[in-house]
Amino acid sequence: MADLLEPMKRDVRAQPGTGRNGGLIRRFSLYANTQAGFATLLILPALTVIFAVVFFPLVYSIWLSLAEVDLLDTSGPTLNLFGFNLPLYKFIGFGNYRDIVGDPLYWGALGRTVFFVAAFVVEATVIGLAMALILNSEFFGRPILRAALLIPWSMSRVVVGLLWLGMLSADFGALNAILSRLGLIDHYISFFQNGFSALNVLVLVYVWNQAPFATVLFLAGLQSIPKDLYAAAEVDGAGFWRKLWHVTLPSLRPMMFLVLVLSTVNGFLMLDLIFVMTFGGPGNDTTTVSWLGYVTAFNFFQFGPGTAILFTLTLICVVLTVVYQRLILAKFQAE
């Protein structure tokens, strides 16, 4: 590549440009035609956008979590940026974080979150793997079923929640209708009345929405396992379970790790289903940390404590992300 650039570099020295303006444009177009220059110009717009809508808001959010935010008070110090003023509010250090740690509601929410994440990760992995194993075997209609995998994933979580409210309704739910027809129940169950049951319903619905993603990853992993391994295992007299344990699962280890990390992060962050299905109730029985942060910030408009709660979650996710990134980058360098 480097030798291709040589004539252009010589060009710059040979022709300094006629007019001042012409020189600038010419220099720019020459710069744009070098490999490094062209690459820089291509990433510049995207990086500007990412800086403006991710990195700056991130820093500002961290600041908000360390401040006493009163949304109606505009008299405090401001940060002037290109002609518009961003309120900075009153800096109070780690006060918000201290308040959270002293709040029993936070610890209760953390406990529920840990339960939710654990149940979700286990169920999503097991169901995702089971679906992948089924969809990896030969049968008539497999392409249709593989396409159907994308249906739960392609829906907005609001619609996912709406749909399961309909499935589980105590008045007209399909699940109640089927169970009572089979004679398994005498009267319709209301799944959201009991706090623990409501939390488990949320797990189940989120698994319905997310397990197909695990299946897609597992299917990609399954297709790369050489058939010889199974043939060899069969010669040795291995049945289904032994093949699964000794051939399939070890080969899927990288994918398994990916699924576990991703579903853990997703589990910690889930909150739109809570908005649609339970609103944190009954009582506080489905209030997870993410929901607590959301309600504090946007229902009670306490931005300081709200963002602080959300940042305790972010910390967990960032740690997991570092692990995850090692994984992705390792894969990316191997290619």
Next chain:
Amino acid sequence: MSVQAVPYRQPVLTRIISACGIYVLAALVAIWLIGPFLWLFITSISYQRDLLALPTPLIPVNPTLENYGKILGLVEFNHADQARLVIASLGNSFIVAMAVTLINIVFGSAAGYAYARHRSRLMSLSLYLVLFTRMLPVVVLIPALFLMLRQLGLQNSLTGLTIAYCSFTFPFTIWIMKSYFETIPRELEESGLVDGCTRFQVFCRLIVPISGPGFVAAGAFTFVLSWNEFLVAQVLNSKRGMTTLPPAIAGMLGQANLDYSIIAASGFLSALPAAVLALLFQRYMVQGLTAGSVKG
């Protein structure tokens, strides 16, 4: 295939049982995946009073399109104003999702191309930052975005929402496009440069025309993400009629006097475009999913 001549064959009976077994399992998967979606459709074409009969009919007794008529403003009823929001929100959703997709395709693919072809310290550092943003929870940015857009006067506007959506779509587009461009052989660009094209011309005339699949993968993916997004829209565009479809549906669920069947019809309308896109571009979506290894 070194072990081609496998001497062991399963007994006939075992094979028949396992053949039946796989269909039973496949049927279970089909019910699990499609059943709930089907129930949404069934409730959306039923009258609420029929749904409330006991035992609940699993097949609609009087199929009707009245619920769709109600939300599209074709059938008058009490509380029609609440259902009327659906049309406006549908339009808003479409505009925002299209705008976000276009911006992503143009700038995201440019950046993806640069990352696929050029390595330097600056490039790998910024790529690391892009990767980092991919796993950053969007919800933590919402308070800051809310105050920033309020100060800019872009709260409750589609422009503001489009800008905010770039925060979680850009990293995916860049990553998907980067993976795609890496599959194109470098010789193509080298021959273009030798023939006297500038790098910009090489990108526009040689690379872009053969990158259709990459654009489809990234575009369909971005569209579905923005179409389905709920939290950001709920917080930033809280004004009536300025929001997208997911917050509008969530709002309808909070109205005690709206029938479930009407909300189900809105839900089905919201699910349809994304489902069609996902099925149409299934292969590309799966590529996007695996390449972009998604959160959320």
